[in-house]
Amino acid sequence: MLTRRLYPPSGPGLDFRFPLAETKLMKISGIWRLVAFLFFSAALSSSCNKTISLVKIDDGLNAEEHIRLGSIYLANGETFQARQQFQRATIEDRKNADGWFGLGLAEHSLGHFRSAALAFEKVLNLKPDYAEAHNNLADSYLRLGKIEDAVREARxxxxxxxxxxxxxxxxxxEALIAVHDLKSACAEMEAARxxxxxxxLLLGQLEPLEIKHCHGR
Structure with a gap:
């Protein structure tokens, strides 16, 4: 229900806005190689296009390039491929927080909440002040039933x-709802609103909770 509350990081190489066709020159192992990213798009509305498939990629990418490619797959809903790219990024560079963050997003989207939590914990070992990683770790902990840990990370x-x-x-x-503190939970929902x-997107997730837990209080 809450996967959409997991946000892509906004750092370099993690822009989810992609054109229909993009050609890049990437410097890999001291030489320039042509990497062609070809997309087909379908109109969702008069103002919104959705990437349908990634047709061709090059191999031999570095960590940042794996992260970019993983982000493309994730935005396209190809979560298994995204996970593979983020895994490769973390193998290439174990200290790349964006790689671990992307891996957490992919694992969470696949319902692998324990693996997602481990990935977000890795992010926070590298960047303790990464607010979105704290939030996403809280969300993962909630799904694992680790409520006290979720409360700590959400705070x-x-x-x-x-x-x-x-x-x-x-x-x-949500963490407060899990511990039956509805008064405080409703106050947090008011702050969210x-x-x-x-x-x-926020309101679409907030309103059902307000109706269920706060209306009439």
């Missing part, structure tokens, strides 16, 4: 703040 995400803070409050609200009142 850490809220303390760090950032553009996605509304979602952190929503994650915290105030911060994300113009975010339809």
């Amino acid at each position: 850490a995400a809220i303390r760090l703040g950032g553009e996605q803070a509304a979602f952190y409050h929503l994650t915290y609200a 105030n911060l994300g009142r113009d975010n339809p």
Whole structure:
């Protein structure tokens, strides 16, 4: 239900906005090689296109290039391929936090919440102040029934703040629901609404929880 609350990191090489066809020159092992990324798109609406398939890729990529390719696969819904690319990135560079973050996203999307939690823990070992990783780890812990750990990580995400803070409050609200603290959970949902009142994705997940747990209180 909450997978969509896992956000791609916004760092270099992890932009989810891709053109229909993109050709790049990448410097690999001291030589320039041509890497062609070819996409087919289908219109979802008059203002939105969705990538359908990645037809051709080159091999021999470095960690950052595996992360970019994994991000393309993940945005395209090809989660197994995305996981493979993020795994390769972390093999190439064990200290690449974006690689571990992407791997956590892929594992979570596949329902592998224990593996997702391990990946997000790796991120936080490298970047302790990565708010989104704290939030995503909290979400993974919730699905594993590790409620106290989820509460701790959600609080850490809220303390760090950032553009996605509304979602952190929503994650915290869910953790509070799990411990039957509905009064505090509803207060967190109100905070989430105030911060994300113009975010339809947030509201789509928030409103059912408000109706179930807060209306009439």
